[in-house]
Amino acid sequence: MTTQTAGDQQNLSEYNRSRTLQYLYHHGIASRAQIAQALHLTPAALSKISNHLLSSGAIIETGPLEGKGNRRSIGLAVNTGQYRVLGVKFARSLIQIGLFDLAGSAQAVWVDQATDYPTPAEAIDAVKQHIRAIMRQFTNIVAIGMAVPGPYLRSVGHTAVVSSMRQWREVNFKAEFEHAFDIPVIIEQDARAGALAQYLFDPQPRNENLAYYLLGEGIGLGVIDHGSVINGALGTATEIGHVSVDVHGIPCDCGNVGCLERYCSAVAIHDLLNEDRTIVPDSPALTHHEACIALFELAGRGDTRAQEIVRRIGTYVGYGCVTICNAFNPSRIVIGDIVAEAGEPLLDRVREVVRERVLPELVESTAIELSTLPTDAAVTGAAAVAIMYILDHPSRFFTPQTVHNATTNHNNQER
């Protein structure tokens, strides 16, 4: 998933170090011989790369694999304990900050109500102060990943005009954060960050065709196709929340009609509960998240009207899955964030809709699951963005203790 543009010998070395780190990150422990074979590198080239990464502390040796005894069969692994990253997740009403090790384990999570601040500018200032305080308190924080709601225009740095994000629209995330600290800050659309988290932190490395379907205050999607994130020209691909499921349906602030987001996002559910106060009477006093949880709890206690609403939400979430199958054909769709907390009843209805509307061959080969990442999964995606950046740019973070002379003569390093 590395993107390289300029190319010289220095870049080539960095590119191959990054590929080696990424391979090890996904496979846990591997020998030099296994890595060289998988990455189409000669043993000599891989030996040079692994020496550099070992000497800089980016990787460690884990001992012999399968008792072969020679140097090429010693296990290598990423040194995930050396550094920490921060993940920051922005949603309409919530800002979460998490401290993570490089394995993606949360060490602490803080939550701010964005709505406590009169303006986005004040919320942004508070986030900056909070991050600085965390960086004073904890050592070895080397990068910050941020997850923002889509459509996020990557090159420009701000989100496009959509209903559920109006308050953040005036914020240029790149301008605000990119140079705010003395460590790199990387900003990504939230569902794509979630897909990266599923891809990086899945305990059993599986297929590389994965869709992360984010059902939060907005609805987003991140898709990894054969190991590559689908980005689109401006970084606004896979905006499932603004794909229409009904060209004659409810108008959306994005300009489209019948956007999925208008039917099954936490905001749409909260709107529904505010219109009909007989279901969750104190709905207007609740946050979007609290209102959804109140509905799901009612349904869980057997309230038939709440169950009907959950079923209707599941139907629309299912329509979205049908589109995801036909548009992206992933082998796994992971459903996460607020609306996923409706749990099995929602998932059952989603699977039912998919069975009704998707080609049988695709139904059989597409797993649809609820996210198994911990409850702070939202902010975990932001951390994944930072970790992916480190794996992509190892030399910015890891400096060898003994400097090797990076000549083009491979024989110097051969053993």
Place this chain on the structure above:
Amino acid sequence: MTTQTAGDQQNLSEYNRSRTLQYLYHHGIASRAQIAQALHLTPAALSKISNHLLSSGAIIETGPLEGKGNRRSIGLAVNTGQYRVLGVKFARSLIQIGLFDLAGSAQAVWVDQATDYPTPAEAIDAVKQHIRAIMRQFTNIVAIGMAVPGPYLRSVGHTAVVSSMRQWREVNFKAEFEHAFDIPVIIEQDARAGALAQYLFDPQPRNENLAYYLLGEGIGLGVIDHGSVINGALGTATEIGHVSVDVHGIPCDCGNVGCLERYCSAVAIHDLLNEDRTIVPDSPALTHHEACIALFELAGRGDTRAQEIVRRIGTYVGYGCVTICNAFNPSRIVIGDIVAEAGEPLLDRVREVVRERVLPELVESTAIELSTLPTDAAVTGAAAVAIMYILDHPSRFFTPQTVHNATTNHNNQER
């Protein structure tokens, strides 16, 4: 766009030869230094690769670039005249076979009416005989590309259950064709083949975020995102024809409801003309293609009812473009095949719908165009599939005249 699985030194060499060929194919003429820089290869490694490709006739030297005079600034280019390929396009009612050089120029095109044969099996036999006759008549044909309507299940070899392809459903294209001749046969979904053709044969190499929107008897889509084709797990991604634009709309044989294909494919248009015979009275006697052309000609002559129908078709084609923008965010959508022959009036309406329904930032950055490939563009896609295979597997087609010893010691080849 190379997919490599096993990995040893032999594969590594082939992989780098393929990358070099692909770079040259896209850039026309480049120096060794330019290629080495772009592909992250050392000058020594690139020199070895280019010697191999020159010696096998895969590439040629075109003379000095920018008068620098040294060997590394001599232009290299793919030798597109050495071989020819066949492209075979299957549609519901038509089978087209084209003979192409490696630059993608058609040298001859033959058309069979599939409906002339009582069964698909007999049509398949006729195609095989036709291909064998062409191979006897013309020399240097080294590969055959085939384009079949989607959803095409790549690993299994047949198309999935959908209305516009019922007659082909029982045909296993892989089993029928993969070993039918003594040259490789490569089978691809038709719209993806069309996207490859746009990508390979575009006279001005442009951005690498391209969608080819095939409006034929069926509706298909092929998307290239940052230089990679989006395939999905089974090869059935980007099936825009079966993405619903109206979950309460017309049921489709694929199981879904409101599939785009039911509103603006050539088959849907022909169905409409057969229902209301007052527009094109002899419609039932025409092929799908002929019926559409008759309608477009009426509209062109100022028939207001025909114009209204073209406008309605453009509206639905536009809804599809809106979904393509939100799902794939390409920088260019190329509209091709039968329905594209409606020309500018259709394109105007499509652009109007996109302006109404897509975020302004995306409208500005997404070009929507009619295909500029020659009228036999359909079969050109099939040829592109064969040519891409050759670029991916150079050693199966090009053998060096002087055999180089492929040791890992680069110094042998250094100059």
